[in-house]
Amino acid sequence: DTAVSQTPKYLVTQMGNDKSIKCEQNLGHDTMYWYKQDSKKFLKIMFSYNNKELIINETVPNRFSPKSPDKAHLNLHINSLELGDSAVYFCASSLTGSHEKLFFGSGTQLSVL
Amino acid sequence: DAKTTQPNSMESNEEEPVHLPCNHSTISGTDYIHWYRQLPSQGPEYVIHGLTSNVNNRMASLAIAEDRKSSTLILHRATLRDAAVYYCILSGNYGGSQGNLIFGKGTKLSVKP
Numbered sequence: 753d754t755a756v757s758q759t760p761k762y763l764v765t766q767m768g769n770d771k772s773i774k775c776e777q778n779l780g781h782d783t784m785y786w787y788k789q790d791s792k793k794f795l796k797i798m799f800s801y802n803n804k805e806l807i808i809n810e811t812v813p814n815r816f817s818p819k820s821p822d823k824a825h826l827n828l829h830i831n832s833l834e835l836g837d838s839a840v841y842f843c844a845s846s847l848t849g850s851h852e853k854l855f856f857g858s859g860t861q862l863s864v865l
Numbered sequence: 866d867a868k869t870t871q872p873n874s875m876e877s878n879e880e881e882p883v884h885l886p887c888n889h890s891t892i893s894g895t896d897y898i899h900w901y902r903q904l905p906s907q908g909p910e911y912v913i914h915g916l917t918s919n920v921n922n923r924m925a926s927l928a929i930a931e932d933r934k935s936s937t938l939i940l941h942r943a944t945l946r947d948a949a950v951y952y953c954i955l956s957g958n959y960g961g962s963q964g965n966l967i968f969g970k971g972t973k974l975s976v977k978p
Contacts, residue, residue, distance in 0.1 A: 756908075761892070764927075764964050787968075793971075794968065794970070795909065795952075796967075797967070824932035841907070842908050844908070853908070853911040853914065854901075854911060854966065855911070856909045856910065857908050858907055859906075859907070859908050
């Protein structure tokens, strides 16, 4: 069983569209994250949720809206996609948010044309 | 932000030990030192972490300097599957949440047969 699974693996879409990426973890963790890895391979945190509550919200455009229906799921919805949104998005989870190791999903490669 | 400095790249021969250095001269007393690695086209994978004492697990060893301003990740016998980008990261109270990991550029490790 995959610990942190995200779908889809690849997402190709046009500018201006709205898309969602789903993430689920079966580890019983309390905290989930979204990270973005750009073309230069820098990995930056976007959001962190602890027990469905937003903990970290880095400087991310309002077009990005995370949704956590329960603590095992953290979905990322992106409105009005722009070329600069093209990147690999990684979901991750940890037991708590405090110095615990992160378990990452395999990533969603988003290409905006 | 506490920052880490790592060499951009390193090479190793298969079956030989590898020592990956990391400098973190601005580390604070409560920062943990984490190491993750990212294989091509995969999400980051936890390797090891520690606070003050040296740590060992089945993947690697972490040697932490007495003043904690540097650390070394030791892979005891490199295999081709260890070729990856290795990230040395400090976790502290960033963004309002402890455990928020800020990834740098990492060290790209190549392993030659």
